[in-house]
Amino acid sequence: MFETINSFKSIPITKPNTLVICDIDNTVIFFKKSVFYFYNKLVELFSEDFSNHELVDITKIMYETHKMNNIPNHTDLYGYINLKRRLKEMSGNLCFLTARHQKSDEHTKKDLELIFINPNEHIIHYTNNEISKGEYTSKYIDLDGVEDLIFIDDMEENLVSFHCFFPTARCYKFDYQDEKIDSFHI
Helix, strand or coil, X not given: CEXXXXXXXXXXXXXXXXXXXXXXXXXXXXXXXXXXXXXXXXXXXXXXCCCHHHHHHHHHHHHHHHHHCCCCEECCHHHHXXXXXXXXXXXXXXXXXXXXXXXXXXXXXXXXXXXXXXXXHCCEEECCCCCCHHHHHHHHCCCCCCCEEEEEECCHHHHHHHHHXXXXXXXXXXXXXXXXCCCCCC
16 A cells, blocks of 8 residues: 655656655654654653543644744655656656644745745645545645656555545655654644
8 A cells, every 4th residue: 555665765756747745744854853752751751640632632732832943854855856856857746735734834834945945846735634635635636637646644544545535646654763653643
């Protein structure tokens, strides 16, 4: 259903008019302290005081605050540049699809600029964490003329959703971290 990669260079671009739909957080950008860092710290300190659901809710708030106040890093700058060049050679395109809220548009564009991506060169789609990425794509992203569809995300649930709506799409799980908590999803 999907292949795990740790560099955008691993993605073959073989057909013209390829569309790459790429997640942002933990796929193109990451922050020094991951969501897992905050979750693990909270579990360590407060597991007896809060339910897991409450810890997940607190983690979301802490991580969003961390993202708003820290500079992001690129997961794979050279691989990303390589992918963009190969897409251009094949008349392909790349857009972003994020679970972030539309109201974070200005901050999202700033994050992309900080990792040397011109946000004006790409359409950024926001699910507002209200709809799956597969369903969002089927409803709101124009796929007319697309000969090859590629989806890149770091979360398996998003890849599964996308594959359900687009079984012929090539899906890649981007994995740059050494430590993951597979059972933890926000």
